[in-house]
Amino acid sequence: MIAALKDLLSRRWVDVTVLACLVLVALVPFVPVFGSARLVVAALGGVLLGAALALVGAVRRWGALTMLAAGAVVLVVFSSLGAPTTALGGVVPTPETVGAVGRGVVTSWKEIVTVLPPLGAGGAMLTAPYLLGLVATCTAVTVALRTRRPLWALVPPLLVLPTAILLGTADVTTSVPVGLVVAVAALVWASWRTGRMHDGRWLGVGALVLAGLVAGTGVGVLAPPDGRLVLRERIDPPPDLHDYASPLAGFREYVKDHRDEPVLTVEGLPADAQVRLAVLDAYDGTTWAVSDAATSGSGEFMRIGERIEPQLVDGLHRTTVTVGEYAGVWVPVLGRTYDVDFTGAGAEELARSFYFNRATGTGIATAALGEGDTYQVLAEVPSRPSATQLEGAPLADVALPEAVYPEAASVMAAQLTAEAGTDLARITAIERGLQQGYFSHGLEGETPSLPGHGAARIDELLGGEAMVGDEEQYAAAMALILRSIGIPSRVVMGFEAPAATDGPVELTGDDVTAWVEVPFEGYGWVSYYPTPDEDRIWQEESPVPQNRPQPQVLQPPPPAQEPPDAPPSDRQDVEIDDDEPEEETQLPVAAIVAAAVGGLLLLLxxxxxxxxxxxxxxxxxxxxxxxxxxxxxxxxxxxxxxxxxxxxxxxxxxxxxxxxxxxxxxxxxxxxDTRRARxxxxxxxxxxxxxxxxxxxxxxxxxxxxxxxxxxxxxxxxxxxxxxxxxxxxxxxxxxxxxxxxxxxxxAGGRKDGRxxxxxxxxxxxxxx
Structure with a gap:
């Protein structure tokens, strides 16, 4: 057999080499998606295994079913190429590796388009390029060696290329030249294979390839990415944030229930860092919430791969966060987050349910954080630009949903910005004007202040006798006032971090805060803090109550109460309709056997x-x-x-x-239970x-x-x-x-319930x- 393999390879090595290289080049668009050297190993391994399988099948003259069975064996034996992180030393497959690759054959395609690049080599992500290289190379080489129409061997690599592009990123820098290389190389091989390539044409073909590479690279650099079709840009990934209540609606609960209790413990907190919880840019008259992904980028949360940002920069801070009294799906982070790494008992489930939004720098874990959970945040803490730097910077044009703001917001905007001539002056005037109000959480012993930030509460804040509230009301009001005069704004909820210390820092419920962000060209979203100082307390003058008796009025009788609804039954009968026997038809023996086995399985x-x-x-x-x-x-x-x-x-x-x-x-x-063997x-x-x-x-x-x-x-x-x-x-x-x-x-069988x-x-x- 070895001699036959050597003889076949010596005669057809050009076909095997060209087709294998075409498949390998067609997988190049996966490079910016995975951002890991493991991709090269998986793709190259799949291509080499596919070529070897095709050569052995050609020598042994295996049929289609035998080739499929042999391909399945190869896929399992070398499954460490598709899930290296689960293998021993990244090489020796384990039962977990085989199971991961088996699931990855079906699920890795979806994960590629729903996880933010770079994907890395975690889980079974690499199963897709490994499987593409194995199947495409085996099919192409088999067709070239064993059929009379060798040009059909170009179909598999030409199908792999658009697949890799659709599953890739919007960056066309590599896709265009790769496509030209595959097209020209396929054309040259087809001409040579059919005997239409003469000696005098090699120089012209080489010049054509070189010109195509230069032109393709230039088009890739200059072409706008907006027109590029990739699946990850067309898929709305889970979760739906409308299933979760706005965190700003529960603002007062932190102060009321956990004022002096540690909500979060942060170790390695850098100076001037803001702990961000949620970014809210949609207002419906009741609450500030996250808008839909189709309206703006704030609602587009995606799973992350190896890390959040593809490239790391200098000056990053690594912070460890331990959850105390906090509980919820929003994951507190800080600054510009580059990576979030969950640790502890529930790390696997939290990492699997973690989604991040690069546009807002916030993340959620649908499994929900709870007391004792820990994670590490790798982040950059940007400095806030000064007023001098922002003086000549125009406002950025960002997509935001329409806000339903109360009339009091427009009235207050006109009063505070009457003498402001620029957008920056208007923003500053509104911030300073609100800071002249009074602060109160409305707790016992404090000035009365209702929670919430609905339209009625904002009307009361801006149009009442005095402005009294806390960060929830003032941040919501400032964002609405800015929206009423056409200035884009959003509300951010988080925690006010104290001065940096060497040891862990405990953030209590009293540290919860909210502020407003406005976008500027060249500087991004800039923070503003409209809440007055906590020592600005309004002393309401309480008049002496007067006794004013009210006339007695005959009250109507109370309405008749409706009988209570019966509780829903715990169980309902399940009806199973027996299918009528079908008429007998003439079927092949294999179909009858398969139907019988399938019917037996369904019956069981x-x-x-x-x-x-x-x-x-x-x-x-x-x-x-x-x-x-x-x-x-x-x-x-x-x-x-x-x-x-x-x-x-x-x-x-x-x-x-x-x-x-x-x-x-x-x-x-x-x-x-003694009835069980184990x-x-x-x-x-x-x-x-x-x-x-x-x-x-x-x-x-x-x-x-x-x-x-x-x-x-x-x-x-x-x-x-x-x-x-x-x-x-x-x-x-x-x-x-x-x-x-x-x-x-x-x-329950008639047992009495003592409770x-x-x-x-x-x-x-x-x-x-």
């Missing part, structure tokens, strides 16, 4: 599918039906049912907090934070007021996060076994009979 899997469908329907009903408090209680019932499906017996008389502690404690012990291993489920969820459930069901829709959405997000962390703790195999368990679908029903709405939310 049907009960499991029904169980999963019933549980999904039950979860949807708990999340969407009933009052807001009932939906909160339904979220806790979902967690308890999952625990029951995992084989955990929770006392029915236990409170929610006690039940959460029992779940964590039960998972920490080895399984005691006992379940102990599991550390402390990172699931079930106790915190139980406390939040009690607050939503027993609180003095009904929770609003934003609270319910946020609560169910925390439920999903708890279940996700629980899945990570118990492992994929045990988790999926619990998904098809029927323990949570069985009735008194606290309320009808709690019972309805849990879906109990």
């Amino acid at each position: 899997l049907a009960p499991l599918a029904v169980i999963v469908a019933v549980k999904l329907r039950r979860r949807k009903r708990r999340r969407t039906r009933g009052s807001t408090s009932a939906r909160v209680a339904g979220g806790w019932a979902e967690v308890m049912d999952v625990a029951k499906d995992l084989g955990l017996d929770v006392s029915r008389t236990a409170t929610r907090t006690q039940a959460a502690e029992e779940v964590v404690a039960a998972l920490a012990l080895p399984g005691t 006992r379940t291993a102990p599991v550390d489920a402390s990172t699931a934070r079930a106790t915190a969820l139980a406390q939040r459930t009690d607050a939503g069901t027993f609180g003095p007021t009904l929770p609003d829709e934003n609270h319910v959405r946020g609560y169910w997000t925390e439920v999903e996060s708890t279940l996700g962390r629980l899945q990570t703790a118990v492992g994929t195999r045990r988790w999926w076994r619990s998904r098809v368990s029927t323990r949570s679908l069985r009735r 008194a029903r606290t309320s009808t709405r709690t019972k309805a939310g849990r879906g109990e009979d």
Whole structure:
């Protein structure tokens, strides 16, 4: 066989070399996407393996099915090329490597267009170029060696090139010359292969190639990137930020609930750094929020690859952040962020759910941060330009959504900017004018000041007897005043960092703040702080109350109360319609066998599918039906049912907090079910934070007021996060076994529940009979 391979290669080495090089060059547009030397290894390895497989198949005269089977074996044996970070030493594949590449065959294409470059070599990202090189080279060389139409061998590399361009970036510097090289090289090889290339034409072909390279490079440099079609620019990646409440709406909660408690602990905080939480540029008359991605760049959050920014610069600061009392999806960062690296127990899940917006310099983790989470931020702290530098700089033209601003904003703008002649003077006049107001959080012992920043609250601030509020109201008001006179602006929420120290810095709820940013050409978004000093306190003159009795008026009788709705049933019958037998048709034996095997598999899997469908329907009903408090209680019932499906017996008389502690404690012990051949291993489920969820459930069901829709959405997000962390703790195999368990679908069997029903709405939310 070796002799036959040498003989074939000696006769057809030109075809093998040219086609392999064409595929390799067609993969060049992936270079700016991955930004890692591992790409070269994966692409070159895939091309060499594909060429070797085609040569062996040609010598052994393998058929199509044999070639497919051999390709699958090669893909598995050399799977470390597609997922090097999971292999031993980056070379020896492990079961995790094989599984990652197997998933990457399907999922790596989506990840390439939904993750911000550079992608690096993490996960199974490199599976796509590795698979393209392997399949395209094997197909091209096989066609050239084993068919009478060798020119068809050019089809695979010519398909790889547009694929790599579509999955690449908007940078055309490399794509245009690469396309010309592939086209000219393919033309030369085709002419030579068909015998149409004469000796006198080689010089002209060389000049043509050189001219094409120079022209293509020039076009790539000068061409605007706006007209370039790449998939990552046409795909709106998740998540939808409308599913999360605006962080500015919960501004007063930090001061009220955690005024002296550490919300974040930051180590290595540089001087003059601003801890940024969220950037808000859309106002609907109720709250400042993040606009849609189609309206402006502030809503376009994408997953990151190896790091956020492709190129690192000098003077970067590495800061370690430890989460305290803070809880939410927004990830606090600082300055211009180049990289975010999660550490600690829940690092993998947080990194997998992390999205970043380069336009605003903010990020979110849909798994939600919680107490004890840690991460490192690599960032640059830019200096704020002086008023002299901004004097001649024009405002930048940025796309922002239309803001619904109250009439008081226009009136205040006219008053404060009457003597200002430039945009910078108007901005400064509005900032200084608002700073003449008075400061108050509205807490006990302070001047009354309502929370919120809706249109009515802004009207009260700007049109009342005196301006009284905190950073939430003043930042929202200044941004609206600027919008009313055509100056682009946005609100930023974050934390006011104290002076830099050598050790860790604790940021408390009293350090939460908000400010306004305005864009200038050449300087970017510049910060402004309209909030008055905290020592500016308004002393309201309280007049002596007078006794003015009101005449008695006969009150109408109260309206009749409607009968309460019956709680939704915990289970509904699932109807399975039996398909009518089809008429017998003449089918090949292979089709009959495949249909029989497939039918048997469907028959075996049907009960499991029904169980999963019933549980999904039950979860949807708990999340969407009933009052807001009932939906909160339904979220806790979902967690308890999952625990029951995992084989955990929770006392029915236990409170929610006690039940959460029992779940964590039960998972920490080895399984005691003697019916199983193997006992379940102990599991550390402390990172699931079930106790915190139980406390939040009690607050939503027993609180003095009904929770609003934003609270319910946020609560169910925390439920999903708890279940996700629980899945990570118990492992994929045990988790999926619990998904098809029927323990949570069985009735209680007549056992008495010693715990008194606290309320009808709690019972309805849990879906109990």
